Amino acid sequence: MLDKAELLLPAGSLVKLKTAILYGADAVYAGTPDMCLRAQSKFSMEELREGIEFVHRHGKKIYLTLNLFMHNRDVAKLPTFVETLRQLKPDGVLIADPGVFMFVKEHAPELNLFVSTQANICSAQAVKFWQQQGAKLCVLGREVTFAEMKEIREQCPDILLECFMHGAMCMSYSGRCLISNYLADRSANQGKCAHCCRWHYKLHLRLKDGSIKELTIDEHNKDSFEFLLEEEFRPGEYYEVMEDEHGGYMLNSKDMCLLPRLPDLLGIGMDSLKVEGRNKTEYYAGIVARTYRQAIDDWYSSPDTWDYTRYMPELDTLQNRGYCLGFHDGKLTNISQNYEYTRTLGDWLFAGSIVEWQGDDAIFEIRNYIDSGESIAFLQPHSLNNLRLSLTEFEDADSGEITAKVSAGQGKKIRLRPTVWNQDINEVKRLLPQYTIARKFQPLSGPNGEMLHRKQQEFKTLIK
Numbered sequence: 020m021l022d023k024a025e026l027l028l029p030a031g032s033l034v035k036l037k038t039a040i041l042y043g044a045d046a047v048y049a050g051t052p053d054m055c056l057r058a059q060s061k062f063s064m065e066e067l068r069e070g071i072e073f074v075h076r077h078g079k080k081i082y083l084t085l086n087l088f089m090h091n092r093d094v095a096k097l098p099t100f101v102e103t104l105r106q107l108k109p110d111g112v113l114i115a116d117p118g119v120f121m122f123v124k125e126h127a128p129e130l131n132l133f134v135s136t137q138a139n140i141c142s143a144q145a146v147k148f149w150q151q152q153g154a155k156l157c158v159l160g161r162e163v164t165f166a167e168m169k170e171i172r173e174q175c176p177d178i179l180l181e182c183f184m185h186g187a188m189c190m191s192y193s194g195r196c197l198i199s200n201y202l203a204d205r206s207a208n209q210g211k212c213a214h215c216c217r218w219h220y221k222l223h224l225r226l227k228d229g230s231i232k233e234l235t236i237d238e239h240n241k242d243s244f245e246f247l248l249e250e251e252f253r254p255g256e257y258y259e260v261m262e263d264e265h266g267g268y269m270l271n272s273k274d275m276c277l278l279p280r281l282p283d284l285l286g287i288g289m290d291s292l293k294v295e296g297r298n299k300t301e302y303y304a305g306i307v308a309r310t311y312r313q314a315i316d317d318w319y320s321s322p323d324t325w326d327y328t329r330y331m332p333e334l335d336t337l338q339n340r341g342y343c344l345g346f347h348d349g350k351l352t353n354i355s356q357n358y359e360y361t362r363t364l365g366d367w368l369f370a371g372s373i374v375e376w377q378g379d380d381a382i383f384e385i386r387n388y389i390d391s392g393e394s395i396a397f398l399q400p401h402s403l404n405n406l407r408l409s410l411t412e413f414e415d416a417d418s419g420e421i422t423a424k425v426s427a428g429q430g431k432k433i434r435l436r437p438t439v440w441n442q443d444i445n446e447v448k449r450l451l452p453q454y455t456i457a458r459k460f461q462p463l464s465g466p467n468g469e470m471l472h473r474k475q476q477e478f479k480t481l482i483k
């Protein structure tokens with residue numbers, strides 16, 4: 020067991036990796052295009068080398084995923100991949116398939132073998148099995164409740180344990196699902212999930228004459244009827260299917276956020292706290308890393324005065340589907356499901372990031388439209404403080420052209436001269452190093468705003 024839990028962030032690309040480390044991650048996990056579960060990894064081999072070197076230079080750790088379930092056709096690639104791993108020297112390799120585990124153990128005995136969430140470890144017995152095989156760490160399934168996690172920790176004190184703390188939930192048993200395969204020809208078990216469980220579905224009726232009619236829900240009929248499913252062997256037991264003008268959401272989980280339960284995880288000695296989201300932006304990586312870094316450090320220094328409400332507003336600045344506690348408190352309740360919308364909503368947008376300092380000029384890549392006079396908050400990596408800036412004009416970083424507003428696109432960058440900051444430029448450079456991210460406030464109004472704030476209220480009722 021480690022003395023202090025590790026904050027583990029996803030690294031879906033080199034920039035995301037560097038941002039996560041800058042904002043406080045102790046470790047990152049990444050894959051390679053060929054063999055990892057996330058088949059759409061943005062890493063080339065060269066970038067991976069650079070990423071590993073960057074992480075180690077900062078005294079942090081990196082784990083690589085090799086967690087797909089192999090078919091015979093994949094086995095021939097294993098020797099090459101294992102050889103590459105031996106050269107790259109990651110701090111751990113995440114594996115799910117027992118055959119892969121055995122192969123890597125035999126051919127690269129110096130590598131630390133971790134058992135991925137794809138192995139669905141939900142009991143102390145399963146942890147002990149993998150420990151006997153030589154695993155150094157086991158990732159517990161998202162489906163493990165806190166009560167179970169505590170028992171597993173007590174019964175397995177001599178192996179590192181990791182659990183999920185933040186990120187999207189899978190409606191299936193963590194990736195074991197055929198919906199994506201069936202509807203999009205993309206296998207979740209091969210890392211290509213298309214999130215079909217969150218797509219919009221509409222109800223249709225087939226009439227006796229064979230014609231099909233869509234049920235259009237509108238202002239006039241929305242209160243006239245409900246849709247109910249009845250399972251063959253449960254007569255009279257009805258499952259309500261919700262549909263409104265946006266569609267129906269039968270399988271639409273909210274996102275997991277265990278920030279309010281962080282003292283539980285730290286108190287029992289979980290070794291690694293994992294954040295999901297390799298396909299999310301560096302903005303997500305930066306904010307999640309910064310928030311949990313601060314929350315974890317504060318708990319260790321003063322557990323009695325720790326209060327999650329200090330950090331929650333930061334996580335609320337992220338686009339999300341509404342937060343829930345996953346399985347932490349036990350069985351999922353209705354409130355863990357979002358019946359209103361499938362897209363992510365938020366009051367803040369990723370404005371851009373400082374991609375480079377050229378002398379005293381910051382080169383700022385634009386990620387969203389910014390208008391003259393809008394306030395931009397630059398997020399300081401080592402505290403929850405921000406540095407605000409409001410510009411009346413924008414200087415193109417390449418051409419020098421001056422405009423009154425600026426839009427994102429094709430790597431559009433502006434140059435921020437030292438005079439814009441209104442304070443000592445060396446201090447600005449210290450507070451906002453390369454990869455600093457920035458956001459802008461764009462409050463949602465109308466139904467979207469109401470839905471978002473309703474979800475925030477629902478989360479508060481879950482926490483009590």
Ligand code: SF4
Nearest residue numbers: 189191196207212216
């Ligand atoms: S489609 Fe949904 S339920 Fe299936 S693997 Fe993807 S996220 Fe999970």
